Amino acid sequence: xxxxxxxxxxxxxxxxxxxxxxxxxxxxxxxxxxxxxxxxxxxxxxxxxxxxxxxxxxxxxxxxxxxxxxxxxxxxxxxxxxxxxxxxxxxxxxxxxxxxxxxxxxxxxxxxxx
Amino acid sequence: xxxxxxxxxxxxxxxxxxxxxxxxxxxxxxxxxxxxxxxxxxxxxxxxxxxxxxxxxxxxxxxxxxxxxxxxxxxxxxxxxxxxxxxxxxxxxxxxxxxxxxxxxxxxxxx
Numbered sequence: 516x517x518x519x520x521x522x523x524x525x526x527x528x529x530x531x532x533x534x535x536x537x538x539x540x541x542x543x544x545x546x547x548x549x550x551x552x553x554x555x556x557x558x559x560x561x562x563x564x565x566x567x568x569x570x571x572x573x574x575x576x577x578x579x580x581x582x583x584x585x586x587x588x589x590x591x592x593x594x595x596x597x598x599x600x601x602x603x604x605x606x607x608x609x610x611x612x613x614x615x616x617x618x619x620x621x622x623x624x625x626x627x628x629x
Numbered sequence: 630x631x632x633x634x635x636x637x638x639x640x641x642x643x644x645x646x647x648x649x650x651x652x653x654x655x656x657x658x659x660x661x662x663x664x665x666x667x668x669x670x671x672x673x674x675x676x677x678x679x680x681x682x683x684x685x686x687x688x689x690x691x692x693x694x695x696x697x698x699x700x701x702x703x704x705x706x707x708x709x710x711x712x713x714x715x716x717x718x719x720x721x722x723x724x725x726x727x728x729x730x731x732x733x734x735x736x737x738x739x740x
Contacts, residue, residue: 560727614726
């Protein structure tokens, strides 16, 4: 039973480009969470999704960021027109039923914006 | 706004020592609290989860306690080993969907 899979592990983008980060939850998990870890800061919640639904996006920046978790395929975190301040580690987590259970985290995607 | 504080920020101990990591939170409306381990370049590994109705949880050499009235949790590591070297994070959860993380304690266990 594979864990939470994130790809790519490292992503380099120039300012103004788009970044797409992918997350496949653990088998049997239908709840996905995205967290961001900025340099020298703790992890901060971004968004919570179930299949085809955004449940809580209160941690998402108002512009340029979007997330989806389609019926088929991985969850995608999309950042449009990246800026240097978007450079961070982006972690995905999943749980079987809801946010009250133990979360299982992926290894993260390190985004570097040049 | 919930704040989670971890003390100390860094800790270096010799192998075999017992140690305690501290986590404090400002919001008493806790649902559960989790302790994670983060290794460089890797994701987070959940170590222990304590529900608000519980006072402690144990797994092997690890023991986590929760005191809601004082807003504190501790992670006790017995007989530390070099393989325990990592950053330890505590995360508070209220009735919503998000975890609020502390900034972690970076532990180094020297052989």
